[in-house]
Amino acid sequence: MRRVDILVIGGGIAGVSAAARFAQRSETILLERESALGYHSSGRSATFYHFGIGDDAVRGLTAASRHFFANPPGGEELPPLWQTKSAMFFATAETMDQLTALETEMRRFSDNISQVGPAEMQAIVPVLKVGTGGAVAGLVDTGGRKLDADLLLQANARALRAAGGEIHFHAGVTGIAHDGSDWIVDTVEESYAARIVVNAAGAWADEFAAIAGVRPLGLIPLRRTIIGFDPPQGLDVSDWPFLKTVFDDGFYMLPDAGRLLASPMDVTPSPACDAQPEDYETALAAWRVEEATTLSVDRIALKWAGLRSFVADKVPTAGFAPDAPGFFWLAGQGGYGLQTSPAMALAAEALLFDLPWPELLREHGVEPRQIRPERLYV
Template identity: 85%
Template sequence: MKRADILVIGGGIAGVSAAARFAPRAQTLLLEREAALGYHASGRSATFYHFGIGDTIVRGLTAASRSFFTDPPDDPDAPPLSQPKSAMFFATTETMDQLRALETEMRRFSDDISAIGPADMLAIVPPLKVGEEGAVEGLLDTGGRKLDADLLLQTNARLLRAAGGEICFNAGVTGIAHDGSGWIVDTAGESYAAPVVVNAAGAWADELAAMAGVRPLGLTALRRTIIGFDPPPGLAITDWPFLKTVADDGFYMLPDAGRLLASPMDVTPSPACDAQPDDYDMALAAWRVEQATTLTVDRIALKWAGLRSFVADKVPTAGFAPDAPGFFWLAGQGGYGLQTSPAMALAAEALLFDLHWPDRLAEQGVRPHHLRPERLFG
């Protein structure tokens, strides 16, 4: 039986970034069921840093994460974890109230926000339909960043290993139990023991808790679809921003490697699984792009889907389970797991080791009670 101080279960961005912070303080092993990090949600995200999603706590976590993306604690000669890219949010006449509310929230966390009208929006994204039948007003966030999901995963993995931590692949959990002094975690190939288990299993986090006899959080996994298509020949898209409607029944679109990626922002409930794109959702993404712009989606060149896991209040959860000693939750990252991962890892470190609450989080209005699982159980 392999022993450690902390076992982190789940090799998405939540698990690997937290493990990288734990490892300098305690012997840490990360168990990943797949053969690579970020196989599920973390590797299937549009990976964009912006303030257009989540509530005030999520935006605070996003703001507190920025320095890691711009100045990571790794090899200074390594490729950057992110690139500057603006985000643009737009409203129709029916959704102006939502745009006003979003502007108020975004200005709390960024000085890079400006209101723009139809002419400016058209200059930034020429195919966008503007006026009475389209976008009437928008917000431009010049502080947005395009994140490199794979590089984020690998950077955290390097930090974890450099501190003496270890990653075990193909280590799906088959059993987990408390023996009175610590946790025993069984996998197909080996068993592991540690006083602390960190449940960072994403969409499978509640299933893992049930296996351990721990009260679940009530996670809901929602499928999200992304398609990729080629722009018209000769249309320069490289400098386009991340474009998003303020309405939930809209879409987002962004340039990536010469193509345009788009999502209908679908929220279809799903069991924990290897999510696959649905034909209807792919068609919906194409239709919404064509409704809001003059673009046509003649052929879908890329397609994928991933699961976004939420608890009831849609705020990520970190902290020890109130009903199980040494069982630590790190779950419910929703659709903002990548852009909040540095702050969530910092919070998890403070809560797990009972450290002084980080100033970086407090300054953004994020406090321990916002994240701890007790808030979900009344």
């Protein structure tokens, strides 16, 4: 049996970014069931960083992550983890109140917000339908960024290994029990005894807790679909922003590697699984793009789906389980797990090692009570 201080379960962005921090202070091994990091949600996102999503806690975590993305440790040897890319949120006449509310919320966290009218919106995205029945007003956030998910995962993995940590692939946990002093964790190939187990199992986090006999958080995985299609020949879309409706039954769209990606922003409950795109949501994505723009989606060149997992208040959770010694939660990253990952890793480090609460988090209004699991058990 292999002995280790900290065993992190899950090689998505949550697990690897936190493990990279833990390994600076204590012996850490990360177990991932698949053959690569980011095989599930972390490799299937839109990889965007913006303030148009979440509540104040999520926006605070997003703001607190900015410094890491701009100056990653060892960054001089890496390509940039992100590229500048504005976000533009738009409303129809019926949804103007949502735009007003969003502007107030975003302005608390970003100084880069400006209002735009129909003509400006069309200058930015020439295919957008404006006026009656279409977009009537928008908000542009020049603080938006396109993240590189693969680079982000690899940068964290490199930091983890540089600190002496290990990543074990094909290491799905099949059994876990507490023997009175340690967690005994079994995978097909090896068994481990760990003082602390970190549950960063993404959509499987509640199932994993149940095997350990720990009370679940009430996590709900929601499937989200993305399609990719070619823009009209000769149209350069590379400077288009991340374009998103302020209303829920809408869509978002962004340029990526010469194509346009679009999502109908579906929120379909799903069991934890290797999520696949369904015909309905794939067609819905194309239809919503065609309804709001003059584009026609003649051929869907690529499509995928992934799970966004939320707890009741939709704020990511980090902290020791109140009902089990040495069982640490790092789950419920929802639709913002990449953009909040540096701040969540910092928070997890502080909570796991009982360190003073980081000033960076406090500056952005993030307090332990907002993310610790206890808040979910009232």
